[in-house]
Amino acid sequence: NAGVTQTPKFRILKIGQSMTLQCTQDMNHNYMYWYRQDPGMGLKLIYYSVGAGITDKGEVPNGYNVSRSTTEDFPLRLELAAPSQTSVYFCASSTTGTYNEQFFGPGTRLTVL
Amino acid sequence: KQEVTQIPAALSVPEGENLVLNCSFTDSAIYNLQWFRQDPGKGLTSLLLIQSSQREQTSGRLNASLDKSSGRSTLYIAASQPGDSATYLCAVNFRGGSQGNLIFGKGTKLSVKP
Numbered sequence: 001n002a003g004v005t006q007t008p009k010f011r012i013l014k015i016g017q018s019m020t021l022q023c024t025q026d027m028n029h030n031y032m033y034w035y036r037q038d039p040g041m042g043l044k045l046i047y048y049s050v051g052a053g054i055t056d057k058g059e060v061p062n063g064y065n066v067s068r069s070t071t072e073d074f075p076l077r078l079e080l081a082a083p084s085q086t087s088v089y090f091c092a093s094s095t096t097g098t099y100n101e102q103f104f105g106p107g108t109r110l111t112v113l
Numbered sequence: 114k115q116e117v118t119q120i121p122a123a124l125s126v127p128e129g130e131n132l133v134l135n136c137s138f139t140d141s142a143i144y145n146l147q148w149f150r151q152d153p154g155k156g157l158t159s160l161l162l163i164q165s166s167q168r169e170q171t172s173g174r175l176n177a178s179l180d181k182s183s184g185r186s187t188l189y190i191a192a193s194q195p196g197d198s199a200t201y202l203c204a205v206n207f208r209g210g211s212q213g214n215l216i217f218g219k220g221t222k223l224s225v226k227p
Contacts, residue, residue: 031213042117042202042217050212058211090156097212098144099164102204106156 002026004105006091012111013081021076021108023091031094032074036087081112115140115207119218127226134188134221136203141181144206148177148188151200193225
């Protein structure tokens, strides 16, 4: 049982490039989330999904897109990378959105130059 | 606005001491509160989850309490060890927000000296 896995661990992008951050969970959780963590700040929710085919915006969705075609996978897409997107990105999952523990992946450290 | 605050931002204690980390939040309408541990360059490890109907949860040397009416939670660590050195994050799942949106504090960085 691997829990929540994320790839890649590190990535450097040039301004304007695109990339997809991958997230997979093997706990059969319905809910999945993407957060970003900036230095000295709390994590902030980017997007979340309550099940396959259903996604919604969180607090800071601008510049990102998501899709959820399966229960296990929840990729995060950056279309035109900007320096403001330099951050550590965490994927998480839970059984429901209200009463259950969230489990986090190890993170992807992204630098945009 | 729904906010979570953690004080102090950093704490240094000698090994063996019992210590308390504090978390305050602005709205008592919550589903639950979760305490995490984050090691440098690593992901978040869930320590304890307290539902809104509960007063405390315990796991080993850790005890978390919740006082919804005053908007406070504490994480008590007994007999601290150097291996407890990490950043501790408090996160609240408020009612009325996006489903499952945890609002995080900025964390308390704990250093336990041998």
